[in-house]
Amino acid sequence: MTIFKVLGKTCGFFGYVIQYACITHCTFEYIGDFVMCSGPSMEPTLESNNILLTEHLTPRLQRLRRGDIVIAKSPSNPKQNICKRITGLPGDKVKGHFPKRSQVVPRGHVWLEGDNSTNSSDSRLYGPVPQGLIRSRVVCRVWPLNKISSLTEY
Amino acid sequence: MSLRSISRSILFGVPIGLTFLDTVGYVARVEGISMQPALNPGSTNKDYVFLSRWAVRDYNIKRGDVISLSSPKDPNQKIIKRVVALQGDVVSTIGYKNQYVKIPEGHCWVEGDHTGHTLDSNTFGPVSLGLINAKAVSIVWPPARWQKLEAKLPESRKPLSIAM
Numbered sequence: 383m384t385i386f387k388v389l390g391k392t393c394g395f396f397g398y399v400i401q402y403a404c405i406t407h408c409t410f411e412y413i414g415d416f417v418m419c420s421g422p423s424m425e426p427t428l429e430s431n432n433i434l435l436t437e438h439l440t441p442r443l444q445r446l447r448r449g450d451i452v453i454a455k456s457p458s459n460p461k462q463n464i465c466k467r468i469t470g471l472p473g474d475k476v477k478g479h480f481p482k483r484s485q486v487v488p489r490g491h492v493w494l495e496g497d498n499s500t501n502s503s504d505s506r507l508y509g510p511v512p513q514g515l516i517r518s519r520v521v522c523r524v525w526p527l528n529k530i531s532s533l534t535e536y
Numbered sequence: 537m538s539l540r541s542i543s544r545s546i547l548f549g550v551p552i553g554l555t556f557l558d559t560v561g562y563v564a565r566v567e568g569i570s571m572q573p574a575l576n577p578g579s580t581n582k583d584y585v586f587l588s589r590w591a592v593r594d595y596n597i598k599r600g601d602v603i604s605l606s607s608p609k610d611p612n613q614k615i616i617k618r619v620v621a622l623q624g625d626v627v628s629t630i631g632y633k634n635q636y637v638k639i640p641e642g643h644c645w646v647e648g649d650h651t652g653h654t655l656d657s658n659t660f661g662p663v664s665l666g667l668i669n670a671k672a673v674s675i676v677w678p679p680a681r682w683q684k685l686e687a688k689l690p691e692s693r694k695p696l697s698i699a700m
Binding site: 400407408456460515 | 548550551552554555558559594595605606607608609610611612640641642643663664665666667668
């Protein structure tokens, strides 16, 4: 009898673990999550090891605007994420490094640039980025505590 | 069953379902003729394929696999194509702006089987691996068409050089 009781308790426990894991997954995948950024490309807006709160609704609903800071998968390495500012939407005229002439952002793409334009590898290097690679939009900085600030308005 | 327990099971059931669809895979209907004859061989009935998310969890794809990806032109649209070449390969293109293309790092070259009736890399160029959504494993409906989707490439569409 006790064996069944223990078995039932264990099953119940694992059920709860799975339930909460699934809820966590959905929250992080569909609503928002926390991201730690590193690298100099977004200085002085963001510094290394800042923790950012991001939301996933705007990219899903295609409501991105010029000036939003977004987290996207790197076009050359899908396992790596990049954090840049949108400076051009489809149809905008932008200027890259290579080829060094102005070009129009094609449909379904955005132009991403880091704020630290002298030390940032961004769209000027690898061209427009497909919107499908954008994962989330940065809402505010939550760490370090003395620099908590909203990052949605440009 | 009280209203409270119903809303409770919805609250816990929906995330479990979504997580399952996100990590394991789901079934989707194939639209269009771009993958004929492998998918939708007749014009009347549509094939349903099982798309495995698990198979692409770390972006491991092979040449010849059938994959679904978000279209680079329209992020809301999902397209289903066959992988022709991976990073470092050189492909001979059909109607792209350059005759020969070396696939850049982190990209792949995708084409529909129905050459000439498909919107693929020959139009929009190499696609980033990050756009890959799932791998099509098998046709699950209608029952007469039940089969696994093999990784195969016609001899004429093999990449000219294959990176090691």
